[in-house]
Amino acid sequence: MKLPEIGVKRPVATVMLFVAIIMLGLVSLKMLPLDIMPEMEFPSITIITIYPGASANEVEEQVTKPLETILSAAEHLSEIKSTSKENVSFIQLSYSWGSDVTSAANNARDLIELTKTKLPQAAHQPIIYKINSSMMPVLAYAVNAGVNYNGIENIVEEDIATVLRKVDGVGTVVYLGQPEREIKVSVNPQRLSAYGLSATQISTMLKADNISVPAGNINMGVYDFSVRVPGKFETVEEIGNTVLKAFNGQVIRLKDVAKVEDTFMEKEAFARNRTGEGVALMIQKQSGSNTVAVVNAVRAKMAEIQKTLPSDIQVHEIISTDEVVTQSVNNLTSSIWYALVFVTLVVLMFLREWKSSLIIFITMPVSLISAFIAMYAMGYTINIFSLMALVIAIGMVVDNAIVVLENITQHIEKGSKPKQAAIFGALEMGMAIAASTATTLVVFLPMLFMGGIVGIMFKQLAILTSVCLIVSLFTALTLTPMLSSKLLKEAPRNGKKQHRSKFYAASEKVFTKIENGYKLLLGWVVFHKSLTIVIAFAVFVLTMIVGKNIGTDYIPDFDAGTVSVVFETEVGTSARQTDSISQQILQIMLEDIPEIANEAAVSIAGQTKTGALTTVGFKEGKNVGTVLCHLTPPDKRDRTAAEIAGAIRDRVESIPQIEKCRVQGGSALAAAVTGNKRPIEIIVSGNDFNQLNAVASDLQEKMQAEKAFTDVATTVDPGKLEVQVIVDKEKASQMALNTAMVGMQVRQNLYGAESGDFSEDGNDYGIVVQYAPEHRNEVNKLKEMQVSNLLGQQIPLSAIADIVESLGPLEIQRQSQQRYVKTTADLNGVSLGEATKTAQEIIDNTEIPDGISVEIGGQVNDQKSSFSSLFLIFFLGIALVYMVMAAQFESMKDPFIILFAIPFTLVGVILAFFVTGITLSVTTFIGLIMLVGIVVNNGIVLVDYTNMLRKRNYPLRDAVMEAGRSRLRPVLMTSLTTILGMLPMAVSNGMGREMYAPLGITIIGGLLVSTLVTLLLVPAMYTSLYHRTLAKDRTTARLKKQHQAENKKSLE
Structure with missing residues (x-):
């Protein structure tokens, strides 16, 4: 038996199957951890070697270079970078994406063992850190006590840190600023x-x-x-x-x-909050742990610990990530519920029968809940991207059920019994909806092989959306026929009219008027097909010309409510003096930022002996300080984090002791996703240190004169x-x-x-x-x-x-075993693409000495690499969609007609960009790729039905007109379900919207225009191409007939 027969003839088994799917999905949902992003393990390891009392030169010569030499033989190594500073050497090994980082770390450890005898006796054992998203602290506390409180270091270690390390899900606990006896x-x-x-x-x-x-x-x-x-x-x-x-x-x-x-000991690292100087305690979670659960468990344990501490020791929470996670997840969860309501209303509006609408409504949750099973099986978390997949799927999973239900309803209206109609109606549409689903799935297929950070983030979206669509196909061929056979009634016989509600009658008149108006417009388009195609092409070309002005970015800025200031003072400044400056900045934040949540602000200055600050994403050095604060949620304040950062920039930069400063508003997590790279990084490499410094300083001066850049800095080392x-x-x-x-x-x-x-x-x-x-x-x-x-x-x-x-030198940076310096900058209200052009113009107008190379790096390189992969996936997706349709239609021409709608999605996307002010980023590019698989579905419905009418001997023009009229409602219905399903995500103003709203805007803009193109331009193209074919066939037939007549005459 085929699937529809099994579903209809074995209803109890069918119900049990889907109840089991729902139960397993809900159990999986309960066990899934919450996080803001997918778990990311970067193909990179950092090796930290402490050499107490050594200068930067000594660290480079005696530690960094020997290690670099032996580590350059590591397997699958793509890049080696190092930083040599007073007392410490940092070496970063980057591998090709897909490399086994654990194996790479073991290989590096073996290589280090071979060179240990060449390192100074006073140098500590090199420590290897694997870099992943779990390294960012999920929670941080400030422990305040009296100055040089006797025993505070023991209390922090034994009574607090040791206890917290035992909390389920806690990875490491790092603390700094404590006085050490x-x-x-x-x-x-x-x-x-x-x-x-x-x-x-x-x-x-x-x-x-x-x-x-x-x-x-x-x-x-x-x-x-x-x-x-x-x-x-x-x-x-x-x-x-x-x-x-x-x-x-x-x-x-x-x-x-x-x-x-x-x-x-003389302190070299200071931590401070609004209460005063103290000890900063940072908690990292274990890889794969539930961020929210870990934070809640640590909070509960800390509440117990505080009851046992001396009364004059205070503990304040200063950083937490659970609010970002829960708010982002809650916003997308709300979008899912709104989308379910909108899609249900669309279905009800078009079907206008509660039983038919109920069938569609029942199939939706089944498809969506199945995604949770896949998430649990694959070790995924509930995060922005997995929830984005569900929002996207909501409007798409109903399409197959709608097509099958409509066909079943037609069979019933023609006199078939519900049971027979359910089986035959589903069987007839099986191949069509399978092909339609396949066109969407094949677009996601290349995304599974995409590497880099973009591949990690969007792979979950591709897989989970695909799972939902596959289950929706299975549901449409089993559950939908079964429910139809039970809920739909047989059509009245003996000429009796089926009873319809007043709402149905009134709405039918509206739909009829829309159909008649569309038929008139379609008639004009078909009659003036060449003019229509020329106008459409002109609009496309004009839009592409205008679209050149659209900016490009890498990953959208994420307002997670963090404002940070990273500054450097004069080389040689003591850590205590740096701390006094960070105290001034902390006071500026408390005075000028009323949006600070619960006065959650902290400053960190100086450097640790073990490089601990570096392992949690902070920059360190005796003359380096970091001050950051946490803001209220975006929907509860009038200013964005970036605007707040801009508002305090002048006061911060006016502090005379500050030589370099970077004021940022957004998210520490976003910085982690981009590898802490700045948007623009101009890398100057060579062997002559004086020339390197001169070129980098010249570039810095020119960039500071450009309005496109802000917080321009250079790693030029004036020396100590x-x-x-x-x-x-x-x-x-x-x-x-x-x-x-x-x-x-x-x-x-x-x-x-x-x-x-x-x-x-x-x-x-x-x-x-x-x-x-x-x-x-x-x-x-x-x-x-x-x-x-x-x-x-x-x-x-x-x-x-x-x-x-x-x-x-205070700091020596090396790349590929060669010294280099960088000139870096953030963007001042311009896109990354515009800033890159400006930076390149500055480089072109700068005299570069022989032996010195200059290149633009930072986020620009990652953007180029990602866009290159995405362009390939975009065109590969088009090719795969064409192949699926060619196999379905057994024609090379019909798929071409349908694909004609794809370029015009760009018109809608560009218009959406201009209206909303968003740019072409990785997120919007993914939306563009998804549109390739979505927009062809309506075209498939139109062309398939037109071919069927022509097989019934309809004249070409009549077949096109009738197909357009009869398929108008399904086309509008499927488009509206997808558009309205995306709408809550597109208009959201909550936490994390920068990551997902552009995707919804892109798909909505492209689908609105492509629907119009499908309804008008596809019929015009079909008529134009097949009209020529028919004319050619008639000419061929006429010539053949003349040839036969001539042969007959010659025989006579």
Whole structure:
């Protein structure tokens, strides 16, 4: 039996099947996690290596370059970038899309092991981070207490962070700004010299005295005793009493030559909120976890934790992403419900019978709910793109059911019994609706193979929309016939008229008038087919000319209610001074932005020792600060986040200490999606650092003069004052010294060295030995420094080395193992396409020295790559649609007639762009591709019915006219269901609308014009092409007849 027969003849089994689908769909829905975007794992890993106390040059030479050399052999590597800064090296490895990132990370780890011996001893083990969307914090807290609150670091770690890490779904907990306790041994070099000691010797002695040694066992008959030699320091006073040596009959203790303090490390990272300085605590979720569930679980656990904390410790929530997720999801969910109502009203308006409308209404949820099963099976989340698929599908899933139901109704009106009509009506339309569904599906097929971030985002949309359409086809061939056989009544016999309501009669008159008016217009079009085609072509060409002025963008800006300021001060500025500037900016935000939600604002300044800020998407450095605030939802404020950012820009930029500044309004998530790339990034590469800086600075000056750009900055490094100790190797050798000995002792004296740990209450605190500040913070003091030689003698540093002051880079960037600098900018009210043209003109008018290369990067490159793929998919989709229709019609000509409507969708799309002010972006391009599969369906209905009438010996013109008249209602009905299904999404003004509204606007604009083209231009094209064919056939027949007559005459 075929599907319609099974559905009609086995109604109970059919009902059970669809009830099972609904049940499984609802269970799947309950288990699906919520998120704002699909889970994204970028084909990239970051390797962070800490080298304490090293300059940027030293980090580059001793850490970055050796690692780059070995990592360049990594498999499937497409690009290698690095940044060398004071104390830390960052290396980013980018792979081709589709690469296994876990395998790539393991491969990189193996390669690093091969070069570990080449790295400095003081360098820490390189740490590998895989980059994915889960790295962005889902929640952040500020923990406030008194300045240098004793034990705050232990409370944050043990009482808060450790507890939160155990919460289901939490990945990592990163915190910064906490005071870190240490035992500082501040050495007096004069006293050391007087007693013939060095800081290095003190470190060695402290390690030797601060140790517990297991000494073995003693066996005494049946007893076994373990022996140990305990020697760990138990009090800070005990450290100061450590015996160093005997001198002239006198015992010299540590406290005689140094000051031993139980204090805090010098802070290099600061966090602050409206309450004051504190500790910033950022929570990342595990990959695949439910963002909203994780945030709620953390909030609940934090509420419990706060009850156990000391009363003078306050915890404030400063960043959360659950509101963005829930509001975006709720907005699209509302769009789905509105779309269901609109589509139902359209169906009711055209069918005007509640039973027929009920059949259509029942089939809709089944198709949509089935998508949840697919989402759960494929590990998807409920996010903007999966919900966009449902909104798009609502208006399309009813089309097959409408076509089948209409055919069944016609059979009933012709006298068939409902059961027979249901089977035959569905069977007759089976191939037609299968082909119609296939034309839409084949458009989505190429999207499945699209790589890059765009492929990740829109693949879910393509798959889920396809699932809904396939289920709708199955539903139309099983559930719709079954319901029709049960709900529809047999037509009256014996000449009795079927009873119709007054509404039906009144509305039928309206529809009849519309049909008659359309028939008159169609008659004129068919009669003036050539003129119609010429006018249409002229409109198309004119629209394309005007369309050249439409701007292009990459991914639409997403107003998720975040305003951020990232700034840099003069090179060499301390982290504490940078923090004071960030405090000023924080105050500006609190004063000038009344839209801040619950005063949720935070500032972060300085750098962490482990690069922790970089791993959560923040820029770091002693002279770098970030200030951000969270706003109320978009529908509850009059200004966009971008407008608010623009309003505070002047006050922020007027702060004299700020040298570089970027003020943004939008979403940190959008920045993550674009890889934190700025819209315009001009990359200047070469080997001559002076030339690189000169070109980049010249480009910066020219870009600042253009109104198209804002927050123009460059990575040109003015350099940081540094002091170099140039060892005279010959003199050093004569003094029983070498460069390594000198370097290690100078490092020990200035930077300090950890000399064991002091344990208290189960916690370990470092013991750091270094010169006291008053003996190490002046260049002259460095010249007076003494170092120990192999004989234990104290040698003045000035006797074996020259002390030279010079400039050294603060940050060194490399790409493909070559240095480069960047000039970057944001856009000031122009599209990315316009800005790119302006930037290229600036480059063309700039003198570029030999050996220096300049190229535009940033989001521009990603846009070009994505548009290139989308153009290919667009034309591939047209080809596939043509093939499906050619197979259906067994004709090469009919599909061409139908495809004639596709170019005219561009007319509607361009008009929609002009009316709404949107640009051609990745989102609108996807809508354009989808239109290819949608707009041909109405053409298929018209051409198929016209062919059928011609087979019944209708004259060409009559067949075209009758097909247009009789198919007008189905065409209008299917178009309106799709348009009104998209309307709530297109007009939404809630959170996340920037991502989905342009898609709805594009499809609505294209479908409105293409429907008109289908109803008028397709019949004109059909008549024109087949009129010539008929004329040719008549000529051929006439010539054949004449030839036969001539042959007959010649035979006579």
